[in-house]
Amino acid sequence: RTRAGQPMAEAFAVAADAPDVVAVGVNCCAPAEVPDAVASAREVTGKPVVAYPNSGEGWDEHRRDWTGPARYHPGDAHTWLAAGATLLGGCCRVLPTDIARLAEVVTPAVP
Structure with missing residues (x-):
C-alpha cells in the first residue's frame, strides 16, 4: 500500500496508460519494501522503474x-x-557515500 493507504497496484495503474509518463517508481520507502513495490510497478505498467529508498531509519514524530x-x-x-x-x-x-558504493556495486551488473 502507499503511505496514503491506497493499494500500490491502483496507484501504478494511473500511470500505466499515460504516454507522457516514461517511468514509474518508489521513493522514500524503507529498503525492505523496494522489491515488492518495484515488482508491482513493473507488472502493472511495463515501464522502467525507479527505486529510491530512504535509509530505513524510523521517524519519531x-x-x-x-x-x-x-x-x-x-x-x-x-x-x-x-x-x-x-x-x-x-x-x-x-548519504553520498552510500550512492558512491551503490554505483560500485551495480556497475559490473550493467551490460
Missing part, C-alpha cells in the same frame, strides 16, 4: 528525530534490479 539503525545497503541493489528496477538511488538520509 514526537521527538522529531530519526531512530533505529540505517538499513540501506548498496548490496541490496541486486535484489532491486532482479525485481525489475532500472534506475537506482536513495532518498532521505541516504
